[in-house]
Amino acid sequence: MEQHRTRPPQRRPRPPQSPLRPRGTVAEAAAVYRVPAPTGRRVPPVVLTLRRFPNPRLTGLGAGLFAAATMFVIGCLDQLLFDGEPLVYGVLFLPVSALTAFWVRTADLVTAPISVPIAFAVGTFPISGGTSGIGGQTMAVVTALAVQAGWLYGGTLVAGVIASVRKVRQMGRRQRARDAAAARNMGAGAKAGARTGAKAGTGGASAVARRS
Secondary structure: OOOOOOOOOOOOOOOOOOOOOOOOHHHHHHOOOOOOOOOOOOOOOHHHHHHOOOOOEEHHHHHHHHHHHHHHHHHHHHHHOOOHHHHHHHHHHHHHHHHHHHHHHHHHHHHHHHHHHHHHHHHHHHHHHHOOOOOHHHHHHHHHHOOOOHHHHHHHHHHHHHHHHHHHHHHHHHHHHHHHHHHHHHHHHHHHHHHHHHHHHHHHHHHHHHHH
C-alpha cells in the first residue's frame, strides 16, 4: 500500500520589524534638532528714551537762530534769577550746543560749530553788566567772553564732535548704499548674460537640427 507523504507546514517569514526606540532617545533627538527661535537685539533704555524726544531737522540758519534765541533767553533768566551767574550760563550752554548739532540737517552740519559760539556771544549781553552805550556794552561782552572762554570752547567742541560723528555715519550709509547698488547691478548683468548664452545655445542647436 502506498502511503501519502505529508509535508510539514511551512512557516511564512515575518517582515522585519524595526526596533523600537526608547522614549528617551526620541526626546533626546527632538531636543538635539530643536532650533531656538531668533531673538531680536535688545535696545538699551537710554536709546529708547532719546528716541522719544523731538527730532526736527533745521537748516543752518534755523539752527543758528535757535541757538542764539535760546542762549539769549537763558542769559535773561540767569540775570533775573541768579544775578548773572557765569557758571549757570556756561553749564546750560553745553546742552544747547548738543541740541543744535543734533537738530541741524545733515547737509548743514558744518554750520553747527560756527553758529554755537555766535549764540554764546549773543547770550552774554544780559549778563555782561556793561554800562550804557555801545562801547561800554561791547567791552563788557568781550570781557565776559574772555572770562568764560572755557565754557565757550567746551560747547564748541561738543557741537563739533556730534557733527563729525553724524557726518561719518552719513558717509557710511552712502557707501553701503553704493555697494548694495553695485551688487544688484552685477547680479542683473550676470542674469542677462546667462539668458543671452541660453538663447545663443538654443539658436545653435536649432540651426544644427535644420542642417541635418
